[in-house]
Amino acid sequence: MANTELSVIVVDDQAPFRLAARAVLRRTEGFSLVGEAENGLEAISLANDVHPDLVLMDINMPEMGGIEATRRIMAELPDTVVILCSTYGVNDLPPDAKLSGARAYVHKEQLSAKTIRRLWEERQADGFAN
DSSP, rough: OOOOOEEEEEEOOOOHHHHHHHHHHSSSSTTTEEEESSSSHHHHHHHHHOOOOOEEEESSOOSSSSHHHHHHHHHHHTTEEEEEEEEEEGGGOTTSTTTOOEEEEEEGGOOOOOHHHHHHHTTTTSSSOO
């Protein structure tokens, strides 16, 4: 039986972060980038098209931010796992981040193959930003 990779989309309005996330995903065994979006509206459309296993979602973006996009994606695709990514300190996250349906939060500087794998493995845990 073939080993299927987990599909991932990266959502961020900044091309350098999308490039960095793409590089991290290439080094993360078992995960495969299937699309990128620059804002929440694009993310919702892309998620509905490809039904990703995982979404790495920026919080602050033009047109629609990541928190609202996460809410909408979770309403349509409840089996999708969303991890919010930004430059906020954990204590400075917008209050509605934890209520968005996202499984976790990771600071952009901490995004690595090891972090993605750990957050995926802990996706059913109660902790949000650990």
